[in-house]
Structure formats: structure tokens, C-alpha cells
Amino acid sequence: MNILEVSQLTKTFGGLTAVSSVDFNIRKGEILGLIGPNGAGKTTVFNLITGIYQPDQGDVSLEGKSVVGSKPHVIAGSGIARTFQTIRLFGTMTVLENVMSGQHVRSRAGLWASIFQSRQQKKEEEQIYQVAEEKLKLAKIWHVRNELAKNLAYGDQRRLEIVRALATFPKLIILDEPAGGLNEQESFELMGLIKTIRDSGITVLLIEHDMSVVMNVSDRIVVLDNGEKIAEGTPEEIRANEKVIEAYLGKQEDDF
Numbered sequence: 001m002n003i004l005e006v007s008q009l010t011k012t013f014g015g016l017t018a019v020s021s022v023d024f025n026i027r028k029g030e031i032l033g034l035i036g037p038n039g040a041g042k043t044t045v046f047n048l049i050t051g052i053y054q055p056d057q058g059d060v061s062l063e064g065k066s067v068v069g070s071k072p073h074v075i076a077g078s079g080i081a082r083t084f085q086t087i088r089l090f091g092t093m094t095v096l097e098n099v100m101s102g103q104h105v106r107s108r109a110g111l112w113a114s115i116f117q118s119r120q121q122k123k124e125e126e127q128i129y130q131v132a133e134e135k136l137k138l139a140k141i142w143h144v145r146n147e148l149a150k151n152l153a154y155g156d157q158r159r160l161e162i163v164r165a166l167a168t169f170p171k172l173i174i175l176d177e178p179a180g181g182l183n184e185q186e187s188f189e190l191m192g193l194i195k196t197i198r199d200s201g202i203t204v205l206l207i208e209h210d211m212s213v214v215m216n217v218s219d220r221i222v223v224l225d226n227g228e229k230i231a232e233g234t235p236e237e238i239r240a241n242e243k244v245i246e247a248y249l250g251k252q253e254d255d256f
């Protein structure tokens with residue numbers, strides 16, 4: 001069963017076709033890797049899925065319902081969470097506060113309730129705390145919950161970003177280059193976290209340059225080149241695919 005379906009997706013910028021009639025599906029519960037050499041169209045696809053760009057043609061549907069035309073916050077609210085290439089944490093808040101603040105937008109207690117600290121609000125506050133605790137433990141950064149986010153090691157900051165996204169109960173999480181800037185050990189830990197997320201029932205779309213990470217964690221991989229899908233398959237199939245090898249050899253041999 002598919003959670004997300006991308007069909008005939010096309011986006012042009014002036015005379016340049018950044019994404020051209022791209023089709024792929026993400027199955028419920030899988031880790032799908034989206035890769036391609038520089039300028040292949042990965043970021044554009046990502047922006048089309050999350051509603052930052054509108055496609056010129058084609059469709060994106062979440063659980064059978066088109067999200068094209070919806071604002072990014074509406075798409076986020078319908079169950080697609082994302083992380084950013086650059087870190088966007090609240091540096092002067094603690095780790096725990098960063099996660100809890102992300103969930104407050106979803107809490108139901110209104111203005112009167114907050115003024116009078118109703119029982120309902122206390123209950124919600126407790127639930128928010130419990131979710132934050134559970135997700136921080138999952139990402140193995142619970143022990144630094146009282147540190148300011150800006151004081152965390154780089155790898156932990158990236159994990160915290162993922163936790164913030166997880167705490168909004170997404171059906172699908174899109175990770176945008178999560179291994180960027182990580183050292184080998186941190187990348188290894190990240191791979192473990194991505195698999196743990198999938199095992200907890202959340203579908204993952206992974207957009208990533210680091211080929212060893214993509215090959216290691218993805219159940220399936222979609223490859224873009226010059227805005228077009230050139231291959232789709234298991235990591236083994238992709239590794240042996242002539243078109244993929246050619247696309248990478250022409251551009252960034254070292255990555256492959």
C-alpha cells in the first residue's frame with residue numbers, strides 16, 4: 001500500500017526543466033532513498049511534495065488525497081514532517097523545550113484554559129512531556145535534555161531536529177540530507193536512528209548525498225538525473241544499474 005504517490009511531476013524555472021514527468025510511490029513503512037548527482041532535481045521534488053513549490057504538471061497525493069495547491073503548513077498538518085539541510089533549532093532553548101515547543105501548536109487547550117491552567121491543559125502538558133521523553137530516548141539524546149540546543153555536538157543537533165519532527169506524529173518523515181557534515185561515527189548512529197524510525201511505523205523519504213548511508217538504510221532507491229527518473233530499485237539493483245553508474249561517473253565519481 002502506498003502512503004505517497006508522485007505522478008508525472010513536472011516543474012520548470014524559466015526555460016529550465018528542473019523536474020520532468022517524474023513518477024514514484026512510497027510504500028507504507030519503507031525507507032525510500034532519493035538520490036542523484038548535483039542538479040538532478042532532488043530538492044525541487046522535495047519542495048513540490050512539501051508544498052513550497054507548485055508543480056506545472058502532475059500530482060502528489062498522500063494516502064490517496066492530492067496535496068497539490070495546499071499550503072506547506074496544511075501539508076505538514078496532514079502528516080508529512082520534514083527536517084532541513086541547515087539546522088533550525090532554537091539555540092537558546094533547552095533540548096527538551098525544543099521538542100515540546102514543536103508539539104504545542106497541536107495542543108487543544110485554548111486561551112481560557114491556559115489562563116486558568118485547567119485540568120485539560122495540565123493533562124496535555126503531561127502528554128507533551130511524555131512524547132518528548134519517548135522520542136528523545138529513541139534518538140538517544142534524553143541525557144542532554146536540559147542542555148541548551150546550541151551547546152550540543154553537531155551530530156546531536158541533527159538528531160534533535162529529527163526528534164522535533166517525530167514529535168508531531170508524522171505518517172511520513174522527509175529527511176533532507178541528514179548526514180550532511182556528520183563524521184563517520186555520527187553517520188553510523190544516524191543510520192541506526194533512521195531504521196528505528198521506520199521500525200516504529202513511520203515511513204521515511206531520505207534525500208541524501210552520502211551514498212553509503214543511502215545504500216545501507218534504504219529499502220528502495222529512486223534515482224534522478226537531469227530532472228528525470230533514470231532508475232528505481234533495491235540498493236543492489238541500483239548499484240549495478242548502468243544508467244546510474246553512467247550518470248554518476250559523468251559527474252561525481254567519488255560519491256558512488
Ligand SMILES: Nc1ncnc2c1ncn2[C@@H]1O[C@H](COP(=O)(O)OP(=O)(O)OP(=O)(O)O)[C@@H](O)[C@H]1O
Binds near residue numbers: 013018038041045
Ligand atoms: N528556484 C530555482 N530557480 C531556478 N532554477 C532552479 C531553482 N531551483 C532549482 N533550480 C535548478 O533546477 C535544477 C535542479 O535543481 P535541484 O536543486 O532540485 O537539484 P538537486 O538534485 O537538489 O541538486 P543538489 O544535489 O546540488 O542540491 C538545477 O539545474 C537548478 O539549478
